[in-house]
Amino acid sequence: MPLQSIRELVRDDFAAVDQEIQRQLNSDIVLINQLGHYIINSGGKRLRPLLVLLAARAAGSEGAKPVTMAAVIEFIHTATLLHDDVVDASELRRGRDTANALWGNEAAVLVGDFLYSRSFQMMVSLARPRIMDVMADATNQIAEGEVLQLLNCNDPDTTEERYLEVIRRKTATLFAAGTQTAAILSDAPEATEKALQDYGMALGEAFQIIDDVLDYSASAEDMGKNVGDDLAEGKPTLPLIHAMREGSREDREMIRRAIEQGGLDQIEAILKTLGETGALEYAAQQAHAAADRAEQALAPLPDGPYKEALGKLARFSVERAS
DSSP: OOHHHHHHTTHHHHHHHHHHHHHHHOOSSHHHHHHHHHHHTSOOOOHHHHHHHHHHHHTTOOSSHHHHHHHHHHHHHHHHHHHHHHHTTOOEETTEEOHHHHHOHHHHHHHHHHHHHHHHHHHHHHTOHHHHHHHHHHHHHHHHHHHHHHHHTTOTTOOHHHHHHHHIIIIIHHHHHHHHHHHHHTTOOHHHHHHHHHHHHHHHHHHHHHHHHHHHHSOHHHHTSOTTHHHHTTOOOHHHHHHHHHSOHHHHHHHHHHHHHOSSTTHHHHHHHHHHTTHHHHHHHHHHHHHHHHHHHTTTSOOSHHHHHHHHHHHHHHHOOO
16 A cells, blocks of 8 residues: 555545645745745655544544644644754755755744744644643654754764654654544544554654665655765764674774764765665664554554554555655
8 A cells, every 4th residue: 555545545634634734824924925835845745644634534533623633743843844954954855955045044943933833823723732732742852852863963972772762752752743632633542542642653763763774775866865964964873873883993983983073975985884784774674663563553443444554654654765
């Protein structure tokens, strides 16, 4: 079941999410309209809103509120992208110029703030206090994850545990918040809500680990960025951590210097070391294990096409090429 087939299950809802996103982007400030529409329409998979829709239907929802929640999750995700690109001084995302490259850092940060605040306005309209509780905690966790990642940058002593803590906070938390709030909106039993929350957390972990693998293995055309961009920014991701653990003393010293200094001067030698130490395979195995946990978490849900699609989405997260 490829991604397009999964989307077909919630085709009308997905179209409604797009309409809601465009409606909520409207502002009488021209720059917000320009920059907001540019980043929202930049070709992302819209995986997070898809998760909300599928989780809500799997939990038995028949109403329209999951559409609003799906748009909320996409707005928060987009705000984090805008802020990430400023922090990382990125110039390319999904094969296009970043918003900060086109409009400057100040505009990118402020429009990111607009998307955050608009998402909370939308949440208020749902009139569900628990949604606000979950999302307030989630956005706080995301911010803490960003700070932890900043602390790990250029630090070759970052452990696998510290790396995993960053991706759980920075990426997986929003996946989990999306699936949990879908269950809340569906008035699902506590066991179903917990199952969907656990599913989202494991799926987000799998998705991010594979992203970090693809940084060293996918083509620039597929990823919309250059191979080794994480290394250029001094980010010690799981493949590098494993290669330092398993490589020779010379390999460790080479990777340590690359992380400390950033840049891609030694990228070919590092790619060779990643291959020799099985670093990409190791990281992919960890991602597959997380995807397995995501599928297992779905056990309490009633069987049906939406549960099946959530399971297939877990497989897609680790088998994709971009």
